[in-house]
Amino acid sequence: MTSELVESLFLPRLGTEQLRAGEDSGMAGDRALSIDSFTVTPQDFPGGDIGWLAVCGTVNDLAMVGARPAGLAAAFVLEEGLAGDDLARWADSMGHACREAGTELVAADTKVVERGAADRAFVTTAGVGVIPKGVRISAALAAPGDTVLVSGPVGDHGATILSLREGLGLDADLKSDAAPLVEPVAALLRACEVHTLRDPTRGGLAQTLNEVAAASRCRIELDEAAIPVRPGVRAVCDLVGIDPLEMACEGRFLAVLPKGHQRRAMEVLASQPLCRSAAVIGRVGEGPGDVVLRTRAGARRLLAMPLGEHLPRIC
Amino acid sequence: MTSELVESLFLPRLGTEQLRAGEDSGMAGDRALSIDSFTVTPQDFPGGDIGWLAVCGTVNDLAMVGARPAGLAAAFVLEEGLAGDDLARWADSMGHACREAGTELVAADTKVVERGAADRAFVTTAGVGVIPKGVRISAALAAPGDTVLVSGPVGDHGATILSLREGLGLDADLKSDAAPLVEPVAALLRACEVHTLRDPTRGGLAQTLNEVAAASRCRIELDEAAIPVRPGVRAVCDLVGIDPLEMACEGRFLAVLPKGHQRRAMEVLASQPLCRSAAVIGRVGEGPGDVVLRTRAGARRLLAMPLGEHLPRIC
Numbered sequence: 001m002t003s004e005l006v007e008s009l010f011l012p013r014l015g016t017e018q019l020r021a022g023e024d025s026g027m028a029g030d031r032a033l034s035i036d037s038f039t040v041t042p043q044d045f046p047g048g049d050i051g052w053l054a055v056c057g058t059v060n061d062l063a064m065v066g067a068r069p070a071g072l073a074a075a076f077v078l079e080e081g082l083a084g085d086d087l088a089r090w091a092d093s094m095g096h097a098c099r100e101a102g103t104e105l106v107a108a109d110t111k112v113v114e115r116g117a118a119d120r121a122f123v124t125t126a127g128v129g130v131i132p133k134g135v136r137i138s139a140a141l142a143a144p145g146d147t148v149l150v151s152g153p154v155g156d157h158g159a160t161i162l163s164l165r166e167g168l169g170l171d172a173d174l175k176s177d178a179a180p181l182v183e184p185v186a187a188l189l190r191a192c193e194v195h196t197l198r199d200p201t202r203g204g205l206a207q208t209l210n211e212v213a214a215a216s217r218c219r220i221e222l223d224e225a226a227i228p229v230r231p232g233v234r235a236v237c238d239l240v241g242i243d244p245l246e247m248a249c250e251g252r253f254l255a256v257l258p259k260g261h262q263r264r265a266m267e268v269l270a271s272q273p274l275c276r277s278a279a280v281i282g283r284v285g286e287g288p289g290d291v292v293l294r295t296r297a298g299a300r301r302l303l304a305m306p307l308g309e310h311l312p313r314i315c
Numbered sequence: 316m317t318s319e320l321v322e323s324l325f326l327p328r329l330g331t332e333q334l335r336a337g338e339d340s341g342m343a344g345d346r347a348l349s350i351d352s353f354t355v356t357p358q359d360f361p362g363g364d365i366g367w368l369a370v371c372g373t374v375n376d377l378a379m380v381g382a383r384p385a386g387l388a389a390a391f392v393l394e395e396g397l398a399g400d401d402l403a404r405w406a407d408s409m410g411h412a413c414r415e416a417g418t419e420l421v422a423a424d425t426k427v428v429e430r431g432a433a434d435r436a437f438v439t440t441a442g443v444g445v446i447p448k449g450v451r452i453s454a455a456l457a458a459p460g461d462t463v464l465v466s467g468p469v470g471d472h473g474a475t476i477l478s479l480r481e482g483l484g485l486d487a488d489l490k491s492d493a494a495p496l497v498e499p500v501a502a503l504l505r506a507c508e509v510h511t512l513r514d515p516t517r518g519g520l521a522q523t524l525n526e527v528a529a530a531s532r533c534r535i536e537l538d539e540a541a542i543p544v545r546p547g548v549r550a551v552c553d554l555v556g557i558d559p560l561e562m563a564c565e566g567r568f569l570a571v572l573p574k575g576h577q578r579r580a581m582e583v584l585a586s587q588p589l590c591r592s593a594a595v596i597g598r599v600g601e602g603p604g605d606v607v608l609r610t611r612a613g614a615r616r617l618l619a620m621p622l623g624e625h626l627p628r629i630c
């Protein structure tokens with residue numbers, strides 16, 4: 001049972017236009033609505049935990065359609081016998097992340113299931129967001145001539161979880177990038193025009209940009225040397241043979257901007273603590289909906305959609 | 316680990332005023348927002364399945380603050396190896412329930428976890444709702460002199476799941492009452508003033524009315540003989556020794572109305588297919604926040620808050 005199979009089962013049955021569109025948030029009337037279940041294991045990791053991640057993931061899904069969170073809801077499926085200390089720590093993290101994102105929990109639900117019926121804790125968060133007047137962001141709006149930028153180094157979250165799970169031994173600098181992107185995105189939208197925003201979570205930059213290229217029917221041309229990857233992330237990727245461009249981030253975004261907005265965007269991001277290593281990594285050209293990578297060696301190759309998931313339960 | 320313990324851990328850490336208030340939906344800005352995880356087992360039961368229940372539960376939580384659903388989101392945690400046929404059937408049920416409730420899924424997420432990490436399927440739904448102008452419904456608004464009514468027979472959902480789980484053998488008429496309450500509630504709100512709406516899910520009518528009495532600091536006086544309970548439900552309850560008033564419903568609501576609105580309310584409910592057996596079951600008096608039951612025998616006793624959950628994973 002893969003996510004692809006699930007989609008093929010759901011879409012014909014439930015598939016409203018909105019689900020088919022595949023944006024990170026849908027529209028419930030004039031409000032953005034997003035939902036994500038978090039099943040990450042281990043639930044605690046350098047740079048965060050399942051509570052922190054669950055809030056960041058959902059406010060980021062709202063941010064990717066240009067929405068500011070107006071309120072969050074959280075539902076917990078907890079295995080009987082789970083330590084109260086763990087739960088308290090995750091709840092503290094959720095509170096902290098909500099404050100950073102400028103929002104709060106307005107609804108919650110808890111279900112306790114018998115031992116063995118769930119792996120410790122699954123946390124589902126949903127968020128409602130307000131899109132500022134005049135803002136229209138979509139994966140389908142990238143256009144030839146646009147610039148592609150990334151808000152920071154890629155792959156940290158995925159490499160951190162993978163390293164923990166495989167017992168690779170963590171580089172001291174390796175930690176999840178999970179963070180709420182509400183502020184940097186709001187600053188960017190105030191400063192310049194933006195066509196597309198996406199956070200490269202499952203399948204990393206490779207999957208996300210392939211989805212954008214397909215939705216916009218264009219070719220995205222990337223410069224591999226320009227894509228920031230931390231040495232610790234690269235080391236983990238080399239060890240396990242996974243492309244860092246397929247590694248999940250949980251606190252980065254990709255932005256596609258019209259020509260002429262690049263300089264202002266980079267200035268704004270430089271002033272955002274989370275985005276100090278933002279970089280222009282490519283441009284949009286004419287094409288059939290694919291992603292081409294100019295490698296460090298100067299060759300050009302298709303950057304394909306990742307096949308399946310390298311690692312389930314990364315978020 | 317009980318729900319009470321979880322609350323005692325969460326509320327000080329995450330507890331906004333809204334979570335403390337304990338309404339079925341919170342307010343995200345000017346929109347209602349609700350969330351619920353569904354872990355019911357078995358996932359298929361007479362009268363519904365986990366997909367049907369997940370949509371009904373969330374649109375009903377919106378209805379209980381007077382909101383009409385503007386859009387739903389669903390997140391699935393699925394155990395590897397789950398049969399595609401099961402998933403397809405549940406998705407069909409969700410689509411059906413959405414149509415009955417006059418709404419649609421606008422966002423979805425799926426996580427597949429390894430075999431043994433979840434018990435087949437957990438479904439979490441969140442809903443955004445719009446509260447009509449002038450409508451203000453809250454558990455804290457019941458006032459002395461008000462009338463209490465229930466929209467139909469109580470305990471069918473709980474008795475059905477219990478009967479299946481305990482292998483009691485199902486009465487042919489016994490099936491879950493799970494249903495979307497969007498239409499009857501909208502009709503009621505158009506026709507008369509309503510102070511409080513609650514659906515008696517976990518802990519049944521006993522828990523729900525104790526919560527209302529506590530939030531409103533009043534005494535709710537019930538007439539046991541007036542509370543509709545189907546014979547099949549009563550038979551299951553007698554067999555296992557659980558009060559039908561503590562059995563969960565998933566398609567009924569309790570309404571507290573100001574004096575003088577009772578007749579109009581009963582007329583409206585009589586025209587709603589789901590509410591043909593609606594009944595006036597009591598009144599609100601002065602009191603410290605408790606529920607008093609006048610029994611069939613004419614005695615009066617406190618109807619206490621149920622202690623713990625008789626049966627986890629009922630929804």
